[in-house]
Amino acid sequence: MSALPVDSLKSLADLHPKPSHLTFQYGTAGFRTLGSVLDSVMFRVGVLAGLRSKKLDGKTIGVMVTASHNPEPDNGVKLVDPRGEMLENAWEVHATTLANAPTTDAFVEALSAFVKALKIDLSKPARVVYARDTRPSGPALVSALEDGIKAIGAEGRDAGVTTTPVLHYLVRAINTKGTPEEYGEDSEEGYLNKLTAAFKKLVAGKPASPPLIVDCANGVGAKIAAKLSESLGDTLRLIPVNTATTTPEALNNSCGADYVKTSQKLPPSLASQLKAGQRACSLDGDADRLIYYYLDDRSKFHMLDGDKIAALVAAFVVDLTKAAGLESQIKVGIVQTAYANGGSTKYLSERLPVKCVPTGVKHLHHAAEKYDVGVYFEANGHGTVLFSPESLKTLSSHQPSTPAQSTALNYLVQLTNVINQTVGDGLSDMLLVEVVLAHKAYSGEEWDSLYVDLPNRLVKVVVANRNIFKTEDAERRLVSPPGLQTKIDELVRRYNGGRTFVRPSGTEDVVRVYAEAIVRSQADELAFRIAGLVYDETGGDPARRPV
Ligand code: G16
Structure with a gap:
């Protein structure tokens, strides 16, 4: 010592x-x-x-x-x-x-x-x-x-x-070097090679998908997306946009996954580029989040968020485990947060075990580790899929009894390589989504129709002191300030299918209010009324009262 x-x-x-x-x-x-x-x-x-x-x-x-x-x-x-x-x-x-x-x-x-x-x-x-x-x-x-x-x-x-997910990858790659759990070569190139090689194997023989627009939020994802695009070549044509990493104040500004998810809109910079039916996706400033979207025939915007990604991917893994004859050995479970759309929670919990945990990848990750295959996604597009060490062993030792089982088994093995299992990774998740779309021959619209999202609204409230906000029940209820939750309960009861919660952000100096209801106007009204209530109860500058 x-x-x-x-x-x-x-x-x-x-x-x-x-x-x-x-x-x-x-x-x-x-x-x-x-x-x-x-x-x-x-x-x-x-x-x-x-x-x-x-x-x-x-x-x-x-x-x-x-x-x-x-x-x-x-x-x-x-x-x-x-x-x-x-x-x-x-x-x-x-x-x-x-x-x-x-x-x-x-x-x-x-x-x-x-x-x-x-x-x-x-x-x-x-x-x-x-x-x-x-x-x-x-x-x-x-x-x-x-x-x-x-x-x-x-x-x-x-x-x-580099991106946050690359750094997470590097840490595991360095620490597992020369061990039986070796995760990959410990360099950005090693990361790209691992993802690309697995992706190519997973889509081999499938018709090439139409080009995909990738909004890089004017952040570091632009750098890795460009390299990925090069190594994918014609296997998947990427069109990176919002790549202005040196333009002052461009980062995350009217673009990127958070903008799309929160405003429920297309980044204005894509308006003239995105054609009806074409798939596009947005990363965030460090490329650990991913949101997909498309415009329908009437140019209406449709968002495919973290919940929709979880539904798509979980069903695919379940199908493959069945096809590989591993259904009874490898069980899939889902982890969500309170932000998960009520529509998604209903759809998923009718099919698979679903657990709700507080916001933050660390909470989701730990809960997902308890499943054989844990699919975790925050609605904001932050998530990944974890294969437990036992599942990995099962995959490597399983003897398929038919050619169809062998094919499914190989797909599962390659999925474990295309997925960055260390943390949510926008680009790795994008490849995963593209694999599933290619296998199912789904358009954005078909993917979207898995279930219907309830209208929802997320509002930020600037309060005098966000630290007085304390929550329980995976952030679905407030315990402090005292009495506020009772008032929220009274208000939400008046809305058909209303659900709402209030929590302090851990990354911005604001309190977040989420609301959903059966009808869009009601979801918006509920969110703004709760935000007003929060503001009035906790004091602050009247000029910044949410409207
Ligand atoms: C981070 C966390 C996410 C979390 C988000 C918002 O995302 O990694 O798990 O959902 O912040 O958190 P909060 O509502 O507490 O501000 P990112 O992409 O900014 O690293």
């Missing part, structure tokens, strides 16, 4: 002082706020990543610098655990504590206490791999992160500008 390198820590920490007026919190997707105030957080996350690696015997820890769907001035940082999954819950609390130590001395003191309490052996090696998205604040923040990595004596590997 060597000691903390106090001198190097102090001298480097002094270069990254904490702003005295701010309190930071490791939220739904790590620390996320204005990029201009995150310098000290980045430094401290660098130190923490090194310590996490030491605690896990030198396994490589990932750090992603991104604010994903948020506006361009925001930035953020999250830690990735050795198998490519989100940081363990307990460490989120440690991250928050360390980020808020007011001075260098207090930080080093908190670190010593932390190392002692967690019995971290400082003589162990430490390795950290990090990447960033295209935000202008990224380079300076990465340099603060590198100071932190250096201060704790960890070895850093810069993965450059």
